[in-house]
Structure formats: structure tokens, C-alpha cells
Amino acid sequence: MSARLTGQTWLTASSTHAVMDALEAEGGPGCARFVGGCVRNALIGAPVDDIDIATTLTPDRTERAVRAAGLKAVPTGIAHGTVTAVSGRRPFEITTLRRDVSTDGRNATVAYTDDWLEDAGRRDFRLNALYADRAGMIFDPTGEGVADAAAGRVVFVGDPGTRIREDYLRILRFFRFFAWYGRGAPNAAALAACRELAPGMTRLSAERVSKELIKLMSAPDPVAALVAMDEAGVLAGVLPEARLTPAFAAAVTISEDPVIRLATLLPVDAAVARQAASRLRFPNRWRDRLAAAAETAPAVRLDMSPAEARAAIYRHGRQAFEDAVRRGWSEGPGKTAQAEPLLRLAADWTPPRLPVGGREVARLGVEPGPETGRVLKAFEDAWIADDFPADGHQARLGRLISQRRG
Structure with a gap:
């Protein structure tokens, strides 16, 4: 029928x-x-x-x-x-x-x-x-x-090798479609052809590769597809910096955001993240987020106090802080009770603006120049350390300038 x-x-x-x-x-x-x-x-x-x-x-x-x-x-x-x-x-x-x-x-x-x-x-x-x-x-x-x-079977039309040689992007498309629609084990003939012909992907443009990776990472559960890619040598061919660890599987359950998932494949190294994203021509917002998350990760602990969290958000930005928290969450099973309050804090707290500037410094007798910048930096560091007090700024600034003169 x-x-x-x-x-x-x-x-x-x-x-x-x-x-x-x-x-x-x-x-x-x-x-x-x-x-x-x-x-x-x-x-x-x-x-x-x-x-x-x-x-x-x-x-x-x-x-x-x-x-x-x-x-x-x-x-x-x-x-x-x-x-x-x-x-x-x-x-x-x-x-x-x-x-x-x-x-x-x-x-x-x-x-x-x-x-x-x-x-x-x-x-x-x-x-x-x-x-x-x-x-x-x-x-x-x-x-x-x-x-x-x-x-839920992803099977090539006709001979898998023939289809792949027509367009080597079909290797990545196989894993992408398996991530979205596959169930059970990947088709053995397709997997063997992908493994054998993976070197041909070097012919592909970075833009075509990145689009497939983005779609793959956006699947509801791409874990089985990434494992198959890794075992077939395909993941190393397109993203040699990647290391598939349990953190990736954890990240998939934590967030649907493909950037968070991709971040757990890369080392905590802003330069490496930026280099990989630039090579694959990821969108600029992806490149910057991946680099910022790696740069922020050392400053973020899941057991940090609310004051420490506010300091990290102020210094690194809300997005980088949230990305670093989710990455840390993925690397530490069972840390939901620590991560979720930090994410709520980031969502609810608006970082204040620095309450003093060069004009206030000049009024206290400091000549405009490099010393103004040094004073403001010292004031900001102390203000952050005190968890952003809402008042008393002029007195605090005056004491700071007096101490520096002394």
C-alpha cells in the first residue's frame, strides 16, 4: 500500500x-x-x-x-x-x-x-x-x-563510496542526518566508506564544513553521531583540536546551545578556541564566545560566593560567565545545585557602572594624565572587592588618593 x-x-x-x-x-x-x-x-x-x-x-x-x-x-x-x-x-x-x-x-x-x-x-x-x-x-x-x-536508518543511495566521491561533504552530512534522524547503530557500509574516504574532506571549503558542524551540534542529541565520527577519524579530520570526553555528553543534557556543546570539545585555551573557530570560518559571534568562555573559565568556580560571581560577571561579561559556568557544570557530574544558582544570579543581576570618572578624580587635585587611569583602576578594584557598594564613593576616592600621595 x-x-x-x-x-x-x-x-x-x-x-x-x-x-x-x-x-x-x-x-x-x-x-x-x-x-x-x-x-x-x-x-x-x-x-x-x-x-x-x-x-x-x-x-x-x-x-x-x-x-x-x-x-x-x-x-x-x-x-x-x-x-x-x-x-x-x-x-x-x-x-x-x-x-x-x-x-x-x-x-x-x-x-x-x-x-x-x-x-x-x-x-x-x-x-x-x-x-x-x-x-x-x-x-x-x-x-x-x-x-x-x-x-531511523541513514543509508546512502546506491554505493556509499560513489556518493561520497561525488561530494565529500556527504561524509559530514551522514553524521549530521544520523544525529537528527538516526536510531540504533550507524549503517556499517556508510561508516566504512566515511572512514576510508575521510581524507577527501580536505577539498571542502571551511564554510561548508562549519555549516554542517553547526547543524550537527544543534541536533537534540548528537552524542552517538560524535562518537561514531570520532571512531571513524572524521572528527579529527575537521576539528583536530577536539577531544571527545564525558563532558560533551553532559553538556548535551545541560544545554541545547551548540556553542556550549562545541566548547566542551575544545581545550580551555582561548588562543586554540579562536584559532579553530577562525580556521573553520565559524560566525564571529561563535568565535568570540568560544574564546571568551575559555578565557573566563579559570576565573569561574561552581563553589564561588555570590560576591565572587558578581565580580566575574562584571569583569568578563554575562555571556562569558554563563558559558564558563555551563562548561564547568558539564565537567563535574552532579553539580546542578551549584551551577543553577550562579546562572540565576547572572540572569537577574545587572552590573552597575563605575560610579566615578576622571572628573571626580580631577576635583580632588589629581592632574589629568596617566595617574588618573591608575587611580580609577585602583578604585575599581577596591569597589569590586567590596561587592559594588552603592554609596560612599567620594569619600572612598578621597581616601585612596590620600593614601597614594602618602
Whole structure:
């Protein structure tokens, strides 16, 4: 019995119908089908974010059809046959059926086709080579995609080595999809091919690698995937600084934040964290957070007093403090009772501004210059040590200046 998608609001939405009507007005009924993640996720009851459509129409006809229907058409990937239609403020990525003419492990030269089997044959995994018509009827060209999705199996289409040599990024995609959708042990043939061909990942751009790592780290539970990556030598190939320890598994239970999870793979060394993040072209905010967390870690203990915690937040910033606390929490099992109060303190306390400045120092007879900076630094250190008193600043500043003159 054929599988069918049911209860999918995106499938019955007027915006979706408008796109399918536009394509069928140009190419006739059946010229377009939903493909990939939207079909897979709908089958297994997972959220559907992106709606991809495959079509027998060539890109120029796709663009013409979309515009003729009064919809916005954006040639987002025209070199590879992709046009994005915007309907009801939602993007629909529409790609012409393709077959590979040649590949170099990084980029592919494609030719358009009207053969659905050829298009399915060039896709990465069987659970991604699923199509559905506008009525929700599923087409499973490999004959195993529906079963794989239901069972949590991530299996390459055809020969794993062939698929990987077409694009070495598929090694990381295997572990990423296993992290999100896999259950049980990873597919043995896929794992063996990933292990054998891992050196080919050096051909990949840092940007493509980092995007896959970010998605992998964002999975609900990426532990099994990281263990498999480590055992296959893939983790060392993309992130040689990484050390997979029990802290990573603990971090996964503590936080959904991929930055926190990644931080537990790296040594507590700001320079190493910054170098790794820069090499992989992680977003600047990731790079800075990883470096700041490593830099702050030595100043943060889970048994620190509230006053010590406020001092660390003031000096290093709330985000770095929270990241360092979560890292310390992951490295010390059973420390929830210590970590959670520190995180609540960080969330609730607003660091005050330094209550004195150069003007107040000058009023007490200190000539503007380097001594002003030294006085303010000494005042700030004492103010922090006293846990940020709210008053008495002028008297404290006067005593400090008198002591320095004496």
C-alpha cells in the first residue's frame, strides 16, 4: 500500500497551491513534486521548515511560470537549476530534475532531465530521495526511503563510496542526518566508506564544513553521531583540536546551545578556541564566545560566593560567565545545585557602572594624565572587592588618593 501524507497544513495551504498551480499551468499535471526534507519530516511527524519542490520544467520555464502567476521569482541557484518562488511570504525552492555529468568531490556539473529515477539516483540518502505529489501521495524511487525514515536508518543511495566521491561533504552530512534522524547503530557500509574516504574532506571549503558542524551540534542529541565520527577519524579530520570526553555528553543534557556543546570539545585555551573557530570560518559571534568562555573559565568556580560571581560577571561579561559556568557544570557530574544558582544570579543581576570618572578624580587635585587611569583602576578594584557598594564613593576616592600621595 502506498504511503500518503496527511494532516499537513503546509500541503493544503493556499500559498502552496498557488505555486503548484503555477508550475502545472506551464508543465501540466505531475510536472512538480515535493521532495526531500519536507516529505521525510512529514512522514515521521517532525516539524517542516523548508518546502522544496522538484520539477521537470527547466529553470527558465519555472521562472516564467512563477512570474506568470503573479508570484515573486528569485533565481537563487540558477546555475544548478534552482528558482525560489515566494508565495504568501513563504519561500519555495524549486529545482529542475538533474543528473550529474561530472563531479570532483566538491562541485558537480549537472544536466537537466525529466527522469525522476535519475534525479533520485544522485541524491545522498534514501530517506531524502522521497517525493510527494500535491495530494500527498509519496513516491519512493529507491524502494527503501519510507522504511528508512520510519526506522531511523541513514543509508546512502546506491554505493556509499560513489556518493561520497561525488561530494565529500556527504561524509559530514551522514553524521549530521544520523544525529537528527538516526536510531540504533550507524549503517556499517556508510561508516566504512566515511572512514576510508575521510581524507577527501580536505577539498571542502571551511564554510561548508562549519555549516554542517553547526547543524550537527544543534541536533537534540548528537552524542552517538560524535562518537561514531570520532571512531571513524572524521572528527579529527575537521576539528583536530577536539577531544571527545564525558563532558560533551553532559553538556548535551545541560544545554541545547551548540556553542556550549562545541566548547566542551575544545581545550580551555582561548588562543586554540579562536584559532579553530577562525580556521573553520565559524560566525564571529561563535568565535568570540568560544574564546571568551575559555578565557573566563579559570576565573569561574561552581563553589564561588555570590560576591565572587558578581565580580566575574562584571569583569568578563554575562555571556562569558554563563558559558564558563555551563562548561564547568558539564565537567563535574552532579553539580546542578551549584551551577543553577550562579546562572540565576547572572540572569537577574545587572552590573552597575563605575560610579566615578576622571572628573571626580580631577576635583580632588589629581592632574589629568596617566595617574588618573591608575587611580580609577585602583578604585575599581577596591569597589569590586567590596561587592559594588552603592554609596560612599567620594569619600572612598578621597581616601585612596590620600593614601597614594602618602
